[in-house]
Amino acid sequence: MISIKNINEKDIDLCYELDSNTISLWSKKQWSHEFKKEGIRVFGLFFSKIIVGICVFHVVLDEAQINFFAVNQKYRKKGFGSYLMRYLIKECENSNINKLFLEVSQTNSTAEKFYSRFDFSTVGIRRNYYKDGSDALLKEKKLTTK
Numbered sequence: 045m046i047s048i049k050n051i052n053e054k055d056i057d058l059c060y061e062l063d064s065n066t067i068s069l070w071s072k073k074q075w076s077h078e079f080k081k082e083g084i085r086v087f088g089l090f091f092s093k094i095i096v097g098i099c100v101f102h103v104v105l106d107e108a109q110i111n112f113f114a115v116n117q118k119y120r121k122k123g124f125g126s127y128l129m130r131y132l133i134k135e136c137e138n139s140n141i142n143k144l145f146l147e148v149s150q151t152n153s154t155a156e157k158f159y160s161r162f163d164f165s166t167v168g169i170r171r172n173y174y175k176d177g178s179d180a181l182l183k184e185k186k187l188t189t190k
């Protein structure tokens with residue numbers, strides 16, 4: 045049974061745990077900082093009662109930036125990421141958001157393929173963006189609002 049729930053700061057431990065077990069992007073302090081930003085929304089994807097994916101996005105006027113998107117390693121390649129992305133896109137469209145942005149490492153070919161499937165196109169590049177010196181590709185998807 046798959047479900048998606050809004051997550052708030054009281055579930056920070058769930059977020060930090062999934063992050064630590066996947067891409068190790070933020071410390072607990074950084075997660076706390078993220079939750080406090082105006083316009084931040086967090087979706088948790090659950091399979092039964094287990095959290096299998098998280099998406100953090102930041103809404104500013106009619107645009108949104110995906111700041112975190114990951115699926116637990118054990119549950120990858122089973123369609124969970126696509127389920128979460130489809131939900132996110134629909135929610136954004138229903139909220140009259142026109143564009144969705146994200147940054148992804150040029151070396152992350154899995155994510156590249158994943159985002160291409162959802163028609164994200166590369167609109168910029170940030171050189172030496174990541175700690176390992178890799179470049180970030182700035183990607184954009186135009187949404188179909190009503």
Ligand SMILES: CC(C)(COP(=O)(O)OP(=O)(O)OC[C@H]1O[C@@H](n2cnc3c(N)ncnc32)[C@H](O)[C@@H]1OP(=O)(O)O)[C@@H](O)C(=O)NCCC(=O)NCCS
Pocket residue numbers: 066067111112113114115116119120121122123124125126127147148149152153154155157158159161
């Ligand atoms: C990117 C990610 C979210 C995909 O989640 P997922 O649940 O595995 O995705 P899905 O099962 O819905 O896969 C959808 C499509 O993405 C592509 N894809 C996913 N994993 C892939 C892989 N390992 N290699 C190549 N393509 C892949 C495929 O096109 C796949 O379609 P297919 O199964 O018909 O071939 C997941 O791999 C992940 O969490 N990665 C680590 C975090 C990350 O890199 N986040 C993005 C950067 S912020």
